[in-house]
Amino acid sequence: MGGTVNVESLARWIRTFARDIAANQDLLTRLDSAIGDADHGVNMNRGFEAVVAALDKHRPSNIAVLLRDVVATTLLNTVGGAAGVLYATFFLRIAVAAGQERSLDDLAFAKALRAGLEEVAQRGKVAAGDKTMFDALAPAVEALEGALAGGAGLSAALRRATVAADAGRDATAPMLARKGRASYLGQRSIGHQDPGAASAALLIAAAATALGEASG
Amino acid sequence: MKKLINDPAGVVAEALRGMAAAHPGLRVDQQNKVIYRADAPVAGKVALVSGGGSGHEPLHGGFVGLGMLDAACAGEVFTSPVPDQILQATKAIDAGAGVLHIVKNYSGDVMNFEMAAEFAAESALEVRSVVIDDDVVGRRGVGLTVLVEKIAGAAAEQGRSLSEVADVARKVNAGGRSMGVALTSCTVPAVGRPTFELPETDMEIGIGIHGEPGRQRLPLAPAKQVAEYLLDPILADLDFTGGDGVIAFVNGMGGTPLIELYLMYHEVATILGKSGVRIARSLVGSYITSLEMAGCSVTVLRADDDLLKLWDAPVHTAALRWGR
Incomplete structure (x- = not known):
């Protein structure tokens, strides 16, 4: 039996995210100007433009090839900064979890996202409340797992994950940054949304758009 | 831009x-x-x-x-x-x-x-x-x-x-500590506008090297006062008295002329002298910058005989060369 998430739909997820990053590049840069060094939008857009170019050239035979060789490797070598490593790490770990499969069922996909999230936390040495991308990703993965466990389909579960990611992103505004460039501002980081959490929320929303539609 | x-x-x-x-x-x-x-x-x-x-x-x-x-x-x-x-x-x-x-x-x-x-x-x-x-x-x-x-x-x-x-x-x-001040922001070429706005009357204390705002915004003060703002936390963090002295480094952030850096160095040397810190070597100039940001950083490094000999050893690079 084929799973609900496959190479084609995952590639669609990445392309959707790339489009949303391009559309929100200025917003991400503005958020990063307030508490960082004003490069998150520029860097993410450069990276995902390269990923889309790589997707146009390759026809990945399985999920691991798509997410490791095309997506993660390209990100690692084009984005730079913490975001490059962390997004690459996320996709790399999902690729490892997927192995040679061409498709994953809902639960296996959620498990792969959980593994990706944990690897991001380890590589970035981040925890909940540090005011990073983790604060949007973690509640999203949790909501996805909870919805699936409650019997929801992937589409509904990803919609709930999107709501949780957006809430997680918004909740970073009052936080005191403990990681990344924003942490150097001390109290002055309070009151600004974290740009990494903002891009991570776009990633989950893109998953709902691209992966949810096919599975109903 | x-x-x-x-x-x-x-x-x-x-x-x-x-x-x-x-x-x-x-x-x-x-x-x-x-x-x-x-x-x-x-x-x-x-x-x-x-x-x-x-x-x-x-x-x-x-x-x-x-x-x-x-x-x-x-x-x-x-x-x-x-x-x-x-x-x-x-x-x-x-x-x-x-x-x-x-x-x-x-x-x-x-x-x-x-x-x-x-x-x-x-x-x-x-x-x-x-x-x-x-x-x-x-x-x-x-x-x-x-x-x-x-x-x-x-x-x-x-x-x-x-x-x-x-x-x-x-x-x-x-053995080394640093602290920086910005008088202006800077513009990342791909972004095209200054990273933050800093009025003529203000400065940012506790900056890094990426045009990011600092820990605190204060009214612009005379160099003598700014040198204290930078050195007080450095001297509170580490004991620099005794030993073979220190290497004192006043660094420009990219948009501050050497005349101001030397003026600052004088203030830094005066404060270090009063604090019982002996300067063994010095470096003044723009060596680690934040694009065209105006401002400076002060670095103090506790040195022993070995570190001073290594400091004096020949170097030949585009930006630092001596002893050869």
């Missing part, structure tokens, strides 16, 4: 082309954006590689050469280099005595160098890493990085082993 550029996206690559043209003693890999000593790998010598975002020139490329770095990896403006660049550089300069990575303490730099070191270990290369975190406000790697590269570079040139060179770098990091 008013800059001497052709295309915001091409700034780093085009500047590297200029470095190559101006300094025949360097070899520049345009593809990977790495600047090498032309004679690297140097047989029997521990190799030093550093790197970071561009926009801090002359750091790091200006410090490649005899007595300092063997390679410098250039990232995009204010963005760390990527693991592949660092790995290429590490492989290219390894002469069998091992490679030291000198990393400024920013999460992006640390993670990218970490991944490169993991990849290098898979290729059976011996790599040690030293993370520089001299900024008293946020433990970022700032001015002291220049002194670490000079002193560890001299230790490697003397033929010391990888663990000895790493120990020297760690000793410098442990």
Whole structure:
């Protein structure tokens, strides 16, 4: 039996995210100007433009090839900064979890996202409340797992994950940054949304758009 | 935005082309954006590689050469280099005595160098890493990085082993502290507008080197007062009295003229003198910058006889050269 998430739909997820990053590049840069060094939008857009170019050239035979060789490797070598490593790490770990499969069922996909999230936390040495991308990703993965466990389909579960990611992103505004460039501002980081959490929320929303539609 | 550029996206690559043209003693890999000593790998010598975002020139490329770095990896403006660049550089300069990575303490730099070191270990290369975190406000790697590269570079040139060179770098990091002030913001070419707005009447205290706002915004004050703002936290953080004295470094952030840096150095020297700190060596100039930001940083490094001898040892790079 084929799973609900496959190479084609995952590639669609990445392309959707790339489009949303391009559309929100200025917003991400503005958020990063307030508490960082004003490069998150520029860097993410450069990276995902390269990923889309790589997707146009390759026809990945399985999920691991798509997410490791095309997506993660390209990100690692084009984005730079913490975001490059962390997004690459996320996709790399999902690729490892997927192995040679061409498709994953809902639960296996959620498990792969959980593994990706944990690897991001380890590589970035981040925890909940540090005011990073983790604060949007973690509640999203949790909501996805909870919805699936409650019997929801992937589409509904990803919609709930999107709501949780957006809430997680918004909740970073009052936080005191403990990681990344924003942490150097001390109290002055309070009151600004974290740009990494903002891009991570776009990633989950893109998953709902691209992966949810096919599975109903 | 008013800059001497052709295309915001091409700034780093085009500047590297200029470095190559101006300094025949360097070899520049345009593809990977790495600047090498032309004679690297140097047989029997521990190799030093550093790197970071561009926009801090002359750091790091200006410090490649005899007595300092063997390679410098250039990232995009204010963005760390990527693991592949660092790995290429590490492989290219390894002469069998091992490679030291000198990393400024920013999460992006640390993670990218970490991944490169993991990849290098898979290729059976011996790599040690030293993370520089001299900024008293946020433990970022700032001015002291220049002194670490000079002193560890001299230790490697003397033929010391990888663990000895790493120990020297760690000793410098442990004995040095820095603090910076900004009078203006700066503009990242790809963004096109200043990173933050700073009125004529204000300054930012506790800044890093990425045009980011500092810990505190205060009304602009006379240089004498600013020197106190910078030195008080440094002197409170570490005891610099006794020993063989200190190396005192007043660094320009890119948009402040040397006349102001020397004026600041006088204030710094006066305060250090009153505090019982003896200055053994000094450095004044713009060596680790934040594009065109106006302002400066002050670095104080506790030195012993060994560190001073390494400081005095010959160096020949684009931005620092003496004793040869």
